[in-house]
Amino acid sequence: MSALLANPTFWVAVALFIFIGVLFYYGVPGNVGKQLDSRGKRIADELTEAKRLREDAEKLLKEFEAKRAAAEREAAEIVSNAKDEAERLAREAQEKMADFVQRRTASAEAKIAQAEAQASAEVRAAAVDAAVKASERVLRQEVTGNAASALVSKGLNDVRTKLQ
Numbered sequence: 001m002s003a004l005l006a007n008p009t010f011w012v013a014v015a016l017f018i019f020i021g022v023l024f025y026y027g028v029p030g031n032v033g034k035q036l037d038s039r040g041k042r043i044a045d046e047l048t049e050a051k052r053l054r055e056d057a058e059k060l061l062k063e064f065e066a067k068r069a070a071a072e073r074e075a076a077e078i079v080s081n082a083k084d085e086a087e088r089l090a091r092e093a094q095e096k097m098a099d100f101v102q103r104r105t106a107s108a109e110a111k112i113a114q115a116e117a118q119a120s121a122e123v124r125a126a127a128v129d130a131a132v133k134a135s136e137r138v139l140r141q142e143v144t145g146n147a148a149s150a151l152v153s154k155g156l157n158d159v160r161t162k163l164q
Contacts, residue, residue: 132156 004010023029136156
């Protein structure tokens with residue numbers, strides 16, 4: 001037995017058993033088990049919380065995707081309405097411009113017709129005056145005396161009224 005007491009392996013084994021005994025005496029294996037169980041429960045709770053948070057995040061993501069889709073539809077509708085309104089305004093502007101041009105053309109044509117009529121009247125009046133003067137000159141040379149003057153004046157007045 002003395003060889004056994006001198007063997008260092010024996011003493012290591014004895015120290016190991018004493019160490020294990022002290023650990024059991026102080027309840028270390030139970031505490032370690034409790035801590036491991038506590039940690040496992042905490043991890044399980046964290047996993048449950050993470051799963052709940054993930055589900056909430058997925059739900060929020062779906063809501064935001066639905067809102068984004070609705071916003072895109074609304075934006076597309078606004079753009080479509082704006083295009084329609086712009087086309088309508090362009091058509092109205094074009095119609096107003098065509099109406100304006102038509103009125104201006106009619107006004108210009110009326111002014112041209114009035115100017116033509118006025119020019120024609122002035123030419124006619126000038127021709128009448130020239131014809132009257134020429135007739136007066138010819139008649140004065142041909143007819144003489146008081147009767148001639150009265151006849152020329154009456155004839156000239158008749159010509160003027162008929163030509164105008």
